[in-house]
Amino acid sequence: MAKITKANQQLAAAHNRALAIKLLQHHGQLSRRQLSQMIGLQNSTLSYIVRELLDKNILRTSGKRQSKTVGQKQVLLEINHELGWAAGISVFAGNISLIYYNAAGQPLARKSVAIPDDIEQLPTVLRKTMNLFLAEYDAPPGKLLGLGFGLPGIVQPETGVILKSADLNLTNYPLREKLSNEFPDVPICTLHDADAAALAENAHGSARDLHSFIYLMISIIRKNNGFSLEGYGSSIHLDGQHQTGFNHAAGEIDHRLYPKYDKIITQDHLDTLADPSGQLDDTLLDYADQLLTSLAIISNLLDPQAFVLGTNFPLKNQQLLNFLNKNLPAQLIPVPDRVINIQYAKLGEEAVCQGAALAALEQSIVKLSTADFTDASNPITPLII
Known part of the structure; x- marks a missing residue:
């Protein structure tokens, strides 16, 4: 059995404190008991960590947790604003x-x-x-x-x-x-x-409850008196871990994987994409079909739980979203019970x-x-x- 060194003990102590901070940042308020259960620590160990962070004014108490059970209510903790x-x-x-x-x-x-x-x-x-x-x-x-x-x-x-x-x-x-x-x-x-953007969506937006997802950023660029849908990037999250790649370049999308779409769209098209009930014309339906192909290729490679589509323009059109979700399964390699959901980002630009x-x-x-x-x-x- 490997010897537990002082360095390992210090690293474990640091990791537990860091995880407590991350959980409080994600949830806002938690009790000692909730933190103990989430981190997997004994109550006595977690209480020691909490006292230390309170003494440093990093945490503060904030009322008591609502409970229907009889007995002393749990004190809530939060980051000291x-x-x-x-x-x-x-x-x-x-x-x-x-x-x-x-x-x-x-x-x-x-x-x-x-x-x-x-x-x-x-x-x-x-x-x-x-x-x-x-x-x-x-x-x-x-x-x-x-x-x-x-x-x-x-x-x-x-x-x-x-x-x-x-x-x-x-x-x-x-x-x-x-x-x-x-x-x-x-x-x-x-x-x-x-x-x-993916970090924000995971904390407060559409990806909050997702474990494996791909945030796909779609950008429009002004071009020839109109707009071009030609900027793409992504952030990859699999099994709860952000994937950076060996050279920090994971998520960069090669232009050969872009939707094969070079049409110039108009302000009316942008207005349609921003309208939840807007009706897609042939130009936008063609784009939807090409975007679907790109999403299918990425899905077959990385097998995410969901896509979160973020943009630098308002994107709320329900017909587009329905089209992508309805037609994606037919383009996937068959895997029993696989469901990949596509949804819009919540937080915008x-x-x-x-x-x-x-x-x-x-x-x-x-x-x-x-x-x-x-x-x-x-x-x-x-x-x-």
Whole structure:
């Protein structure tokens, strides 16, 4: 039997604390008993962890759990919203969208500004934008816990480097390093934009109860006095685990897997896609058929529980959704009892900056919670997406 070393014990302690934080961020409020059951710890061990996190002001009590049984009611725990705040930032199509969350994951404010022509000015633009937020909202309690970025392209989360982004025309760009002068000692979290959106949908949207799903991001681009459906990316989640790939490029969709569709659509088409009861014309039915083929190929390869379709435009058309769900089974390799559901994302364009903010909060609060048990030689594997 392998010897249990001090390092292993410390890693287990850090993991249990990190998991408690993640569960509270996902559920909002839980009792000690609920946490103990979810993590699989003895009540005495969990109580020790909770006392420690309460003493650090990372957690706070918040009333009692409602129960029909006789006896002492369980005290509820939650993340202390006065611990600090974080900003989630999405960068896309010439704009920077920001959302500010307190430590408990509650939104404080939203803002959108133009991307500077010179990307080197991005840190200065962000600092000015945040100074305005602090002035307007009279500075939220606590400190700036972190910045989260949802970015188009291949991103290396460990280093904060944008490995390749065609949209931003960047290669091997050290974003975290560039931000360090304006935001010294502030943890910076970088994610692929589809991963950030999937995190938000998993926390508060259509993917909340899904164990294995693929978030498919579909983007429209203005083209030839109309719009082109030609931007695709994905975030892959299988068996409860986000799949990043060996080179952090999992989820990038090769153009050969795109729906074979090069038609220019009009504003009327977009209005139809945004209308739950809108009637698809031949142009949109053709797109639905091509999108179905792409979903079938991905389904046969990865076998998800569901697809969540996210877009940078309103997508609510029920006829399209019914068509995809009705016709997908016929294109799948036969597997007994297999059902793959297709549904629309719930959070819209804001999902990317929401997910980026949630990732920044989780990274920062987990680090605060596990600091006594981890260091450079004994790090905890990140639990974030």
